[in-house]
Amino acid sequence: MFCSELYVKRISKYYRRIRQLRDNGVQRVSSEELAKHMKLSPSQVRTDLGKFCLGQSGYGYNVVELARELEKLIGIDKIVKLILIGVGKVGQALLNYSSLHDTGFHFVAAFDINPIIKGKRIGYLKEPVKSIRELASFLETNPVDIAVLAIDQESIQSVTDILVRGGVKGIWNFAPCYPLVPEEVVLENVHIQESLLQLSYKLT
Amino acid sequence: MFCSELYVKRISKYYRRIRQLRDNGVQRVSSEELAKHMKLSPSQVRTDLGKFCLGQSGYGYNVVELARELEKLIGIDKIVKLILIGVGKVGQALLNYSSLHDTGFHFVAAFDINPIIKGKRIGYLKEPVKSIRELASFLETNPVDIAVLAIDQESIQSVTDILVRGGVKGIWNFAPCYPLVPEEVVLENVHIQESLLQLSYKLT
DNA sequence: TAGATTGTTAATCGATTAACAATC
């Protein structure tokens, strides 16, 4: 139950909402209030959050405590180190994405094949953009949690192989095709286009 | 059953895969082959596609026919007219997104508040970027299927109101907050960050 | 004909909800 895709999705949604509440200075929230804003039932919210055992009868959940618990569960109670492969339009948008940075996802390096972009500093990236040729040696001395793939289809597999050999355990892929990864590596594909297809379906 | 979120998601996935097969010149595919590539059961595929009544016993599905049927179902058997609001990094990436254009999603106009970007031609956009002040009058004379929101949080609601008044029926929102829309308008939010949270959860 | 594969449906599985005793 705690591994179903649907559950993981709800947990992410709770976190987004709880952070919003926390940032607005709200101190407590009931399962009823939380459910209302995300089209879920209060029962569902209680079943999901019950295992934290921090709800109080007659009161609800303490927003700060709940945020902390969700952060632990999701694994963002510490800085998560990202590297970016491919500093095109999508890559640059990600480097500038403040909410990503605020949540603790920090880009520690970015790599591109294009020499024109090499050496630039973009968005929240502290280091200048490196050449893709430096990737393998970088991974030898710098542990990385997640690699973000924002490159073209052709080089997807070869870059992925370098990442896997370099010990990267999570890959967040923006390309419309999927690289093969060993079982222990988590691959999360971002399906921008599928989301638009779903919208189109609902319109018809 | 044909409206469940899960079903809509699978239909989008079938379409992506079938197009890939078609583009590679593959003529037929069985439910078994189709299922294998997307972690579904052959039963599920047959149940989903059965209603088209174009599978043939002992043969499978004709790829070209199935693609056409899915296009009709999703509503992309014709050009879908998009407008873009907000021509920043995300907006520009979308204007350059070839697979979106190839699927029949065409940007007929783009609007931005920043005068520096006004008048530029970017990616597949044929028209120069317009000022956001022209939006309302544009909608009066140009019917649009879907508006793409790639703007900051602050202006989300006011822009959405203009779109709704202008008769836009679908909104594809990239902002991390959600505008309120009347019931008949379909709002599809793209949750980039939630997808990264899910990846992080799976890593822990 | 034999082999492959469909569409359908009853059975199974898993996820969601309703109800409620417990408790702040």
Added chain:
DNA sequence: TAGATTGTTAATCGATTAACAATC
């Protein structure tokens, strides 16, 4: 105390699968 709201679980609901007759 009375009111609010929790966590738990049995009941319900909905989605997936297995099985198979039909058929190309």
